[in-house]
Amino acid sequence: MSVSTRLADRREVSAGTRAYSIGFEDGRFYANGWHITGEMGGVWTPPMKMVDGVWFGLDDQWVGPATTFTSGWGYSRYDLPDTAGLEVARTDFVPDGVRGALFGLTVTNPGAARIAKLSVDAHSELMGQYPWGFTGVMPNASDNLPDTGAYDGKNLVFTDDGALPGAPVHHYAAVVGTAATPTTGQVGSQFYGAQPGHRCTGTEPGAPADPKPSACDDGPFGKGTGGRLTYKLDLPAGGSQTIWLAVAGSDQGLTSARGELAKALADPGAALAAKKASREALSSMTQLSLPGDPLVQDAVQWGKQNIADLTQTATDLQIRWTNQGKQFPAPSGTVAKATWIGAGFPDYPWIFGTDAEYTAFASVSVGQFEAIKDHLRALRDVSDILNNRSGVVTHEVVSDGSIWFGQDSRSTNPDGSTAYNFNTDETVKFPSTVALLWRWTGDDRFRDEMYDFSVRNLRYVTRSLDVDGDGWPEGLGNVERTGMGTEKLDNTVYYIRGLYDLADMAKARHDGATFAWANNLARQIRDRFDGTWWYAAASQYADSLMDPGDVQSFQKHWIGQTPMEAELQVNGRTVPGLAPFAHGSTALAGREDPCYSGTAPLSTGLFHTGCGGGANGLGEKVIFGLTTSIQSIGEGNYGRLGAGQQQRYTHALADPMFAEPATGGTPDEQPGAMPEIFPSPDQGANIDRCWTCRSMFMQAWGNYGTAWAVVHQWLGIQPDLGNGQLVVVPQVPAGQPSASGRHIRLGGGFADVAASVVGSRYTTSVAVDRAVGADKVWIGHTVPRGSTVTRVVLDGRVLTDWTSRTTNRGLEVTVPTKAGAHTLVVTAS
Known part of the structure; x- marks a missing residue:
């Protein structure tokens, strides 16, 4: 799919399993992202960044900006303006299994035979995905070491050797080059191609308060260098030539980086054909025909590619608890290899618990079993090292193994309440995700591999997170907001589901003790659920309970829909929705009200918090892909599939991928990519927002609300x-x-x-x-x-x-x- 408007405001990604490139749809590379201010774009090979960007010139004229951008399955293409009398196009892709990205510049000579000069600029930025640039983080992104650049007679070579304060020594390296030998090569910090190299810090004199990404070529933490390669192109009359530039690297030193470059340049044409074929193979599964709803049909088709783009692998993850950036201790252990489905580009490309547990429903619907299995393995392996096999599932794992949040530890808040360093919802959802994979694959070996950890998940919650013994788990859930009671609705709903799912797996394994415990406890809690959680004053479910006394708290958060969204497996039968029909239907209908859901021309999806809700009484009229998915699946579980019901939310999910009204009938950013946050009353379209205040332009979990709705419900x-x-x-x-x-x-x-x-x-x-x-x-x-x-x-x-x-x-x-x-x-x- 193609787009030709506001290309400098739209981000894009070309991704493989070991590397990815994030730029803008005009073919250039501006600063963007907030985890490391302005540095989350460029070319990465987890766990490190290699370059801020690459730029091409012909006969001393810079190529671009692009006139049309095309998002393909496994690649990106740019139609570029004629340059120096030559026709130009560019294709980017990342071969799977290679720690490098390829940029193919196709030059067509419409006239007589000629010699042209090709110039290539690259600007390095060798740095890790962690540490971040937040106040109080130790070490901080500001401690980023300067890069060293060299020209070795064939390639640009960038290295970064040393240690951040308190961190181990690293050996980062990136190599940039083509299969040809350049006529010249030089290095220096000034090489940004057509871009002036302007650095945005937010504090420079005369700087706009909220600049667009295109105003910023670098952020405050950049300490890279750059270089230029020039080549001689022999162009026959009427002929075309494609020059493949590779950016490759390694966190294991220069020798390894050179090996990755050689792999990337071995046969780019064949690698591109293989990449397209692999994505076509993914597309061939779950081939839908929805004559009454082609928009949702397209959303599922492109959602397959989103999930594949976000699937990554890293090695040698050093598991260390950073306590929200306050420390950087020696690692507690190592995970030799991890594969996962990243939460989102550009700021959430690493491993999450709750994201994967929702993304799993979309993954099985479209046949992508292997990646989500590996993701669960990675969560188990990291969690067991971090939490000493307690059963607590970690929240967020950067691809070097640094963990910001998700350790089994607690402290006391100033008001005397407990401060948790993990989210309960991720632990109670884990057994259900294992059961989901087991049911769709029939893979008993996978079930058995994950079974012990799944038992420990729920035994821990029962033993350690129900102090008052009322059956409602304590701790944080997915709504990360203050003012809630200690017992959260989503934790309770998914705990009940998880107990039933664990019982089902225990029964198949002939583990009678676990089956009896989990099944009986699930039944007991389920029998009391509606009487405790139904908030009659609003005809909705309470968001949380305050102790003592299980006092209901209703703040209109999106988790009020989880009793309708969660599906149970009871005695071998599928039970769509925990809530009884009358209450579930009433609550769903209430959430369709403008208090809870948006209206055209902005997204009609579900707000994070309804009007007048929240701890401050103001509500959060921000529409997320996840909140909208929860409403979509809830509607489907209660047979509410019509235009004003589920279809309203499936279309809200699909619109930003293709042609949403808020952007004048064009995609939110990358065609076919579902973003994290949709245009909302409290937050406009991504393309109108500043360089550090944008949401993810591609996020995985929103595909739950489309793929699962069609395959499982329709x-x-x-x-x-x-x-x-x-x-x-x-x-x-x-x-x-x-x-x-x-x-x-x-x-x-x-x-x-x-x-x-x-x-x-x-x-x-x-x-x-x-x-x-x-x-x-x-x-x-x-x-x-x-x-x-x-x-x-x-x-x-x-x-x-x-x-x-x-x-x-x-x-x-x-x-x-x-x-x-x-x-x-x-x-x-």
Whole structure:
């Protein structure tokens, strides 16, 4: 997809598994990001940055800015203006498994044969993803060491050897070059191509209060250097030539960096073809056809690429507890290798607990099993080192192993309350994420690998985070705001779900003691949930409870939707939503009100905090992809799929990826990328915001609200392959004639599902590979609550016996069958 407006205000990424490049869509590299002020862009190979950017010139004229930017699957392309009488285009991509990025400049000579001079500038910035530039962080980003540059006769070579205060010695290196030998090479700090090299600090005389990124070429912590390479291009008449420039590096020294450069330049054309093919392969899974909603169909298709772009790997993570940047001790241990799905670009590219636990639902929906499995392994490995195997899941892990928040430790606040250094929600959600992967893959080995940690997760919560013994866990949840009670709604909801999921895995493993404990405790807490948490005064659920006495606190935070969003697995049956139908439907309808949700022309998604809510009584009318996803999935669990219900929120999620009204009908930033925060009453579009005050232009977890909604709710795919079972019970949204999905990955195979509604006839067709591993298959359809089923036909045979049950979704009608191709027609009145 392409865009041609305000390119200097739009960020983009080209990413591989070992490196990524973040620039702007005019083809240049301005300062952006806030974790390390202005330094979160450029070319990175986790855990280190290599360069701020690269720039090209022809015959002493700088190329660009671009006139059109194209976001491709696995690559970025720039249409550039003619330069020195030559036609120019650029393609960026990052080969998977290589610690380097490739920039391909294609030069076409429309005239007579000629010799042209190609100039390449690169500006280095060798620094880690941590430390950050916040006040009180030790060491601080301001302690960044200066880079050293050299020209070795073929490449620009940048090194940074030494140690930050209190940190171990590092050996960072980056090498920039092409397969050709330059005619000249030079080094110096002035090389920023067409950009003047202006450094923004926020304090320089005459500086605007909130400059756009394009006003800033560097931030206050930059201590890089630069260089220029020049080449002679022999251009035949009417001919084209593509010059591939590589930026490669390593945190293991110069020899390793040179090896990465050699890998990157070995065969760039073949590497680009392989990259495109790998992304096409990801695209081929979960091929949707949604004739009544092509916007959501496109959102899921591009969401696959977002998840893949954010999938990264690093090695030798030194696990150290920095206590929110207040210390930098010796590491407690090492994780040799970690693969994860990053939370977002540019400021959250590393490992998170809660982000992954939501992203997992999107990942399984589109068949990307391996990355999310590895992410859970990384969380377990890091958490066990950091927290001495207590079972607490860490919150945030930078790719060098530094941990800002997420240790099993506590202190006392000035008011006497407990200050936690971890979030309870991440620990109670972990077993459910393992169970989710187990059900979709049927991988008993993965379940068994993660089982001990999952048991320790919930045993810890029960033993250490329920001091008053009322069943409601204490500690921080996903809403990181003050003024809440010690017992949070989302922690409670996910604790109940986690206990049921742990019980399910325990039963399959014949661990009777764990099954009995988890199942009984889940049932007891669930039975008391609605009576304790339903806040009748607002017809919503309380956000938290104040102790003593479980006094309800209602601040209108988005977590009020989690009782409808969370799905339980009880006695082998899927239960969509913890809240009873009456309360769940009422609460969902209430959140559609302008107090809680935005209105056009801004995003119609869900606010972080409704009007008049929050500790200060003002509310936070900021719309996040996650908050909107929670509302979307809640609506789907209660059969509310229409235009003013779930579709309102799926479209709010999809609009910023393609053509949102707030940006004049163009994407928020990168075409096809779902951002972290959408245009909101309290926060405008990213492209209108300053260089350090933007949200992520690509974030993973929002894809939960689109991919899971379609695959799990509309198509009704409910795998339980760990127990050898598959249920397919679709629910087509009102006003849409049909919904279908081909090549949906399940277990070791694939399934196709098609569902349609014509009048009172509900049709479901499936084709399930035997390789899926489902010994038992149920095919069905969800019809409106209160319907009477008058006829059920399976594969042309009228049935006299079928199963029906009323859930929060509606009346689910199912019949047993086996793997293979089948068609069911349900007639209901």
